[in-house]
Amino acid sequence: MTAPFSSLSRRAWLQRTSAGFGAMALHGLAQGAANPLAPLPSRLQARAKRVIFLYMAGGPSQMDLFDPKPLIQKKHGHSVAVPLPEKDKHVSTAKLLALGTEIPVRPRGQSGVTISDLLPHTAAIADELCLLRAVHADNNQHGPAALQFHTGVTAEARPSMGSWISYGLGTENQNLPGFLTIHPGIETRLYGSSFLPAAHQGTPVVLPAKVTDPAIDFLTDATTDSATQRRRFDFIQRMNRRLIEHDAADVRLEGMVQSLETAFRMQTAAPGLVDLSKETEATKKLYGIGGKATDKNGRACLLARRLSEAGVRFVQVTLDGWDHHGDIRGNLPKSCAAADQPCAGLIRDLQSRGLLDETLVVWSGEFGRTPWSQDLSGTSPIEKHGREHQPDSFCTWMAGGGVKAGFMHGETDEFGYRPVAGRVHLHDLHATILHLLGLDHEHLTWRKLGRDYRLTDVSGEVVREIIA
Known part of the structure; x- marks a missing residue:
């Protein structure tokens, strides 16, 4: 990475740092801006x-x-x-x-x-x-x-x-x-x-x-069938996206929309993975x-x-x-x-x-x-x-x-x-x-309250002696 991520959102960071990446990488950056x-x-x-x-x-x-x-x-x-x-x-x-x-x-x-x-x-x-x-x-x-x-x-x-x-x-x-x-x-x-x-x-x-017990909480909804759940989910997401378009970029709301989409897709992928x-x-x-x-x-x-x-x-x-x-x-x-x-x-x-x-x-x-x-x-x-x-x-x-x-x-x-x-x-x-x-x-990093926060706080050195 050549510049910090910030609370301006991943999309803004990707737009600022896209120069210098190849065509295939730019495709990945474009996906990352929306997802x-x-x-x-x-x-x-x-x-x-x-x-x-x-x-x-x-x-x-x-x-x-x-x-x-x-x-x-x-x-x-x-x-x-x-x-x-x-x-x-x-x-x-x-x-x-x-x-x-x-x-x-x-x-x-x-x-x-x-x-x-x-x-x-x-x-x-x-x-x-x-x-x-x-x-x-x-x-x-x-x-x-x-x-x-x-x-x-x-x-x-x-x-x-x-x-x-x-x-x-x-x-x-x-x-x-x-x-x-x-x-x-x-x-x-x-x-x-x-x-x-x-x-x-x-x-x-x-x-x-x-x-028979679930490995991941709330992965399934026993109160309704999958078709009804799909329609309900699509309606909620349309409302969320309309709100984003009306109020411009909202990092928290964008994250919630993506979280809902990931959770919905998990209902198909996760059960098979946790079945050993x-x-x-x-x-x-x-x-x-x-x-x-x-x-x-x-x-x-x-x-x-x-x-x-x-x-x-x-x-x-x-x-x-x-x-x-x-x-x-x-x-x-x-x-x-x-x-x-x-x-x-x-x-x-x-x-x-x-x-x-x-x-x-x-x-x-x-x-x-x-x-x-x-x-x-x-x-x-x-x-x-x-x-x-x-x-x-x-x-x-x-x-x-x-x-x-x-x-x-x-x-x-x-x-x-x-x-x-x-x-x-x-x-x-x-x-x-x-x-x-x-x-x-x-x-x-992530900018919060005027400071760029990171996992290593304000220190940390790569231990190069252990890298093959």
Whole structure:
């Protein structure tokens, strides 16, 4: 992008920046002027066409899964002199007892990417992964940290990452939204569009336990037949367009008209996509569908592949259960068992279909966990301790979509606390994701109250070391 988007509407921005595009691109720009979800060309080289974000809600322990520390292992059960500010010492962690990793974390594949035995399926695809070991955020509480990972800020309502990407690129399938979120939590800001047009907000999908239950709310209207619904819809849209013509351009009304049209088309396209019954048994087995621990997440990850393959620009999957304040040795294996096979199955499935190179997969929690233990009761043995939140450094892996495969970037100190090399702030991560999609994070903006807002706020650098 060579100029910011603004509240003058996508149409005005496209008219101002059409010079320099080829004939085919101009056709796409003309579509984008009338349709906020039309696919848009980009002047930057795009390595990926779409994103699947696997969100491990709660904060996985990077030390137990990807970044073991010999010093902590050696000092297990003893106090360690971590350079921790007094303000960051919390109740039940003040003793700073080193909590070693019980299950080995080993180099894997030809690349040597370090992965725990708790993640055997992920370990088997190590040579496809780009592991970032020094990611950091700005807040140690779940709400603000999750908000920052999804929207770039720790407070207020801002457009989510998926909304920015939908806004910048549109969707490849005009019968579907540009952004869907599978099994989202109650915090709607994590997939909201805020001041961006409503057409770019995430559409929530909850896979039901019963196949007869709807996965997307209000997708069907049981009160009338389809012909009557079509006539009703056409009448409403004619009235809306007449109002637009009478009052000149109205960004909000234009967005509402397009949202209604997309919702109507979804009634035909979406039911078939959320129906997983037609997938082969081999594919279902790959994701762990039918398994006691893996069924829910397996179905969610398979649906993410189906939606992505169908042209949805940004698909978000929430896999929760990673908040291990107590008995991490007993509870972490359960979380890993539920997520390992579905996530690895997604990578293998994308690869087998020739989709991995053009699909960027991002796996991460909102932060990591401390290398020292947390004793919630104050009296339990260290083997029953958990780990506190740690935004100062944690691990994120990426795959496909233009990132280096079988590559590790970043290091933390001997305590596993502070980054010492390859430090990646969340703004840097967001800038890199946008760059891989062919978007310039400094130019993808929206003017509001006299300021150009963007996903990366006022900072962020593309992490070029991880780009293939």
